[in-house]
Amino acid sequence: MNLDTLYAPRQLMSPGPAYAIGIACVALALSVVWSFQLRSHNANMVDPVWSWSLGWLGLFFAACGSAPVAVRVMLAVLAGLWGFRLGTHLFLRNHGKPEDGRYARLRKDWGARADRNLFGFFQFQTLFSALLSLPFVVVAWRDDLPPTGCIVAAVIVWLVSIGGEALADSQLAGFKREPANRGRVNRSGLWRYSRHPNYFFECLHWFTYLFLAIGSEWWWVGLISPAVMAFLLLKLSGIPITEAHMAHDRPDYAEYIRTTSPFIPWFPGNDG
Numbered sequence: 467m468n469l470d471t472l473y474a475p476r477q478l479m480s481p482g483p484a485y486a487i488g489i490a491c492v493a494l495a496l497s498v499v500w501s502f503q504l505r506s507h508n509a510n511m512v513d514p515v516w517s518w519s520l521g522w523l524g525l526f527f528a529a530c531g532s533a534p535v536a537v538r539v540m541l542a543v544l545a546g547l548w549g550f551r552l553g554t555h556l557f558l559r560n561h562g563k564p565e566d567g568r569y570a571r572l573r574k575d576w577g578a579r580a581d582r583n584l585f586g587f588f589q590f591q592t593l594f595s596a597l598l599s600l601p602f603v604v605v606a607w608r609d610d611l612p613p614t615g616c617i618v619a620a621v622i623v624w625l626v627s628i629g630g631e632a633l634a635d636s637q638l639a640g641f642k643r644e645p646a647n648r649g650r651v652n653r654s655g656l657w658r659y660s661r662h663p664n665y666f667f668e669c670l671h672w673f674t675y676l677f678l679a680i681g682s683e684w685w686w687v688g689l690i691s692p693a694v695m696a697f698l699l700l701k702l703s704g705i706p707i708t709e710a711h712m713a714h715d716r717p718d719y720a721e722y723i724r725t726t727s728p729f730i731p732w733f734p735g736n737d738g
Contacts, residue, residue, distance in 0.1 A: 484603075601678075637654060
């Protein structure tokens with residue numbers, strides 16, 4: 467291949483129409499999931515579908531964009547693999563299981579309005595997909611390659627975050643497989659240093675696209691996705707809902723809260 471092709475301008479679609487089509491497809495996918503839960507009364511599929519669809523947006527924008535081929539390939543690989551890993555993990559974790567406690571509690575609280583409210587809740591996630599994927603657009607339509615240091619930083623952040631999240635997920639799954647741990651709080655591995663190490667590494671992952679955006683006119687848009695993900699996990703649907711559910715079901719969770727960092731991994735306090 468002629469190396470000049472790595473820098474050759476090329477565009478399948480301009481960013482505005484591509485963005486509109488991509489977000490519309492995510493909204494449609496989540497609407498299909500909502501229609502299935504009307505019969506199953508189990509909303510578990512929304513989590514893997516949301517992750518898969520967000521990874522797909524990275525692939526779609528990379529295919530439509532005008533950035534150098536090397537940049538678009540990197541975006542497609544990093545975003546696509548992230549979405550595939552997380553979505554597949556969530557699917558395998560939830561498949562054949564009762565409805566996740568978060569959704570079961572919402573369904574109980576909403577009563578007769580549950581189906582209508584869940585539709586709004588699912589589509590609300592489309593809004594967050596629209597915000598989180600904005601850096602994908604910046605990267606896919608940038609005019610040149612990011613600085614070499616930023617490319618290296620992006621790859622390192624991606625490897626650390628994906629590896630850390632996968633390790634945290636594996637450690638939690640292994641803990642739950644042991645019958646003796648039923649009803650207990652996992653304090654092993656990364657979970658000794660953070661109550662939500664998977665959330666921490668998930669938030670870290672979104673800095674990948676900030677580094678890939680640096681050097682472009684709209685680089686600052688790359689700040690949106692880590693900020694939005696931090697808000698989701700720390701204030702909205704991550705830690706608050708998960709910990710309310712855990713505190714209700716596990717008597718020793720209050721002690722875990724007292725001794726363990728909520729988010730950023732850190733040495734535990736007096737955990738006896």
